[in-house]
Amino acid sequence: MLTATSAELSLKNRFRGYYPVVIDIETAGFNPQTDALLEIAATLLTMDEQGQLIPKQTLHFQVAPFEGANIEPASIEFNGIDPYSALRQAIPEEEALKAIFKAVRKELKQHECHRAVVVAHNAAFDKGFLNAVGQRHGFKRDPFHPFVSFDTTTLAGLALGQTVLAKACAAANIEFNNKLAHSAQYDTEKTAELFCWIVNKWQQLGGWPPIESADTIA
Numbered sequence: 001m002l003t004a005t006s007a008e009l010s011l012k013n014r015f016r017g018y019y020p021v022v023i024d025i026e027t028a029g030f031n032p033q034t035d036a037l038l039e040i041a042a043t044l045l046t047m048d049e050q051g052q053l054i055p056k057q058t059l060h061f062q063v064a065p066f067e068g069a070n071i072e073p074a075s076i077e078f079n080g081i082d083p084y085s086a087l088r089q090a091i092p093e094e095e096a097l098k099a100i101f102k103a104v105r106k107e108l109k110q111h112e113c114h115r116a117v118v119v120a121h122n123a124a125f126d127k128g129f130l131n132a133v134g135q136r137h138g139f140k141r142d143p144f145h146p147f148v149s150f151d152t153t154t155l156a157g158l159a160l161g162q163t164v165l166a167k168a169c170a171a172a173n174i175e176f177n178n179k180l181a182h183s184a185q186y187d188t189e190k191t192a193e194l195f196c197w198i199v200n201k202w203q204q205l206g207g208w209p210p211i212e213s214a215d216t217i218a
Contacts, residue, residue, distance in 0.1 A: 008209045009051030011111045014199075019113035020045055020150060021104055022055075022195060023120045024188035025129050026079045028065065029072035032132035036065035037093050038081050041188035042100045044107050045196065051203055053196045059103055060185040061096035062088040066136065079182045094137045097130070104143045116143045121165045121191050123149035152195050159198045165190060172197045 011019065022043040029035025041060040047053055065071065065083050076083065083090075104116045120126040127149050134142050156168035165187065169176040174193050180186045202208055 009047070009049065011045070011047040011053075012113050014047065014051075014053070014208070015113075015117065017114045018117045018145065018148070019104070019108050019111055019115070020053075020119045020195070021100075021107075021116050021144070022188055022192040023118050023126045023130070024184045024191060025126050026081060026182065026184050027129060028075050028081075028083060029070055030075075030125075031070070032128040034070045035075070036069035036071055036083060037063050037129050037133060038065065038079070038083055038090075039063055039184040040093075040096055040100070041184040042104070043188050043192035044103060045192065046107075046111070051209070053199045055189065055192045055196065056107075057103075058185060058189055058192075059100055060188075061099065062090040063093045063096050064090040066093055093133050097133055097137075097139070101139075101141070101143055105141075108143060115145045117145050117148050117150055119150040119152065119191070119195050121152045121187070121194075123151040123153075150195070152191055152198070155198050156194060159201065165194070169194055 022045065024041050025037055026039040027035055027037055039062055041058055043058045044056045045053055046056040071083055082088070108114070108116060118127050118130065130144065131146070152165075152168070153163050157163045160168050160171040162168040162171050166176045166178060166181065169190055172194060174190065174197060176190055
């Protein structure tokens with residue numbers, strides 16, 4: 001068998017030019033059009049010389065509810081966030097996303113990728129809120145693909161037979177503290193570890209990069 005070159009073992013080639021960004025959000029409900037975004041974290045990824053995907057940096061923001069936002073009491077009780085507490089030092093949702101977009105664009109340039117992709121546990125939920133914020137503020141330069149996402153719920157179900165984040169991490173021998181769960185930063189970083197574990201395990205099993213045999217090439 002031929003071995004992969006360093007060029008093949010690059011992030012731009014791993015997902016056909018897409019750059020994965022792990023996202024987690026905490027909200028005041030389930031409706032992205034009406035319910036407040038309260039917290040968001042994004043973990044940026046990179047790849048080492050062996051083609052192993054690794055976390056690089058996490059950005060984390062407490063977010064102030066947008067004007068007129070709905071706050072569902074059940075959601076607040078679940079995540080334990082006081083939306084109007086001064087101790088949160090919350091910033092407007094537009095400011096938080098602009099900071100994340102700026103960091104993502106820098107990584108796109110560095111890794112020679114053409115578009116970012118949201119990675120999240122139950123990705124449709126997080127992607128829906130990101131899209132809603134962009135629509136509210138008329139963002140013109142959103143670096144994320146409008147509908148493609150990588151869902152670690154599905155990936156973990158395939159790779160580990162588990163769909164709950166804590167149980168999937170346990171199956172992958174990734175430490176998980178349930179007392180720290182439902183914090184956007186903690187959940188994002190654990191989701192990033194899980195995503196990297198799955199991607200790297202697939203590489204170790206020979207699934208990427210697809211190396212043709214010398215006989216096939218000849």
